[in-house]
Amino acid sequence: MRKLRWLWYACVALAFLATYVGLFELPQTWAATIALVAAMESWWSTHASHPVASAFLVGLAVSTVFLPELCLYLRHILFPLKPRPDISAADAFLLILARSKLQRKYSRHWKQLLPADRYESSGLDSQNRKSRVEAALIRRLHTVLRGGDLKSWGCPTTGTEYEEEIPSEKWAAMELRFEKRDVESGTVHAWHSNADPHERRLAYTRIRFCKKELTRIFPLSIWRKRIDYTPYPKANLADI
Numbered sequence: 001m002r003k004l005r006w007l008w009y010a011c012v013a014l015a016f017l018a019t020y021v022g023l024f025e026l027p028q029t030w031a032a033t034i035a036l037v038a039a040m041e042s043w044w045s046t047h048a049s050h051p052v053a054s055a056f057l058v059g060l061a062v063s064t065v066f067l068p069e070l071c072l073y074l075r076h077i078l079f080p081l082k083p084r085p086d087i088s089a090a091d092a093f094l095l096i097l098a099r100s101k102l103q104r105k106y107s108r109h110w111k112q113l114l115p116a117d118r119y120e121s122s123g124l125d126s127q128n129r130k131s132r133v134e135a136a137l138i139r140r141l142h143t144v145l146r147g148g149d150l151k152s153w154g155c156p157t158t159g160t161e162y163e164e165e166i167p168s169e170k171w172a173a174m175e176l177r178f179e180k181r182d183v184e185s186g187t188v189h190a191w192h193s194n195a196d197p198h199e200r201r202l203a204y205t206r207i208r209f210c211k212k213e214l215t216r217i218f219p220l221s222i223w224r225k226r227i228d229y230t231p232y233p234k235a236n237l238a239d240i
Contacts, residue, residue: 009070081210081212081213083151083210083212083213084210085152085153085163085208085209085210086208086210086211087208087209087210087211087214088186088187088188088206088207088208088209089152089176089188089207089208089209090178090182090183090184090185090186090187090188091186092209092211092214093137093138093141093178093183093188094183095214095220096137096141096214096218097134097137098224099220099221099223099224100137100218100219100220100221101218101219101220101221102137102140102218102219103133103137104221106132106133106136106137107129107133110128110129110132110133113132113133113135113136114132114135114136115128115131115132116128116131116132116134116135117131117135134178138176138178140218141176142171142175142176144217145168145171146168146169146171146172147168148168149213149217150209150210150213150214150217151165151166151168151209151210151213152165152166152171152190152207152208152209153165153166153207153208153209154166154189154190154203154204154205154206154207154208155204155205155206156203156204157201157202157203157204157205163206163208166190166204166207170203171190173192173193174190174191174192174193174203174204175190175191175193176188176189176190176191176207177189177191187205187206188207189202189203189204189205189206189207190202190203190204190205190207191203
């Protein structure tokens with residue numbers, strides 16, 4: 001698709017240069033325009049085995065491939081996305097698990113992923129694959145949060161309880177814990193990172209993301225995978 005987009009850009013650029021330097025003259029009157037269209041129709045009918053079908057397919061390609069790609073590219077330039085929180089961290093994680101292309105890639109190459117914890121089962125490959133994929137997706141989610149590519153919002157536990165945007169630099173000392181009860185309830189929280197899970201302190205509650213940003217970073221597949229989320233035994237990211 002990207003090659004087709006650049007081909008369209010090249011065609012537009014060449015057409016502009018041709019009209020700018022005067023390589024060919026555009027029709028100036030209505031009669032000249034009709035004559036040009038008739039000449040084009042005559043040429044197409046002479047060279048195309050199926051003129052009507054081929055003309056239809058050319059129009060279909062321009063209207064459904066080239067122009068939509070051009071509009072998508074220009075939309076981000078002319079109308080930049082203003083992120084707003086519209087999906088909870090729990091729903092976002094389940095969406096990534098069920099439909100993301102990255103999840104499918106990790107599933108195919110799960111043996112190359114790091115173990116989810118120090119106590120992997122030596123006999124249950126299905127459980128090990130599931131745990132490794134979930135852990136790798138969580139690591140990737142934390143990476144984009146710390147890099148500022150994915151904005152996040154939450155309610156701080158100190159001061160005001162209103163939702164606010166979380167600065168990306170704060171994620172260097174925080175982590176999301178996707179406990180089963182939290183994922184099922186739809187309220188995943190951010191905790192201060194600590195080597196001892198019993199000494200962790202809550203930093204932000206009810207974490208949310210922007211769905212458009214999320215799906216741009218984690219492109220979705222049209223196929224949905226049926227999931228039964230059960231966190232790996234060691235929820236501490238230091239064990240991953």
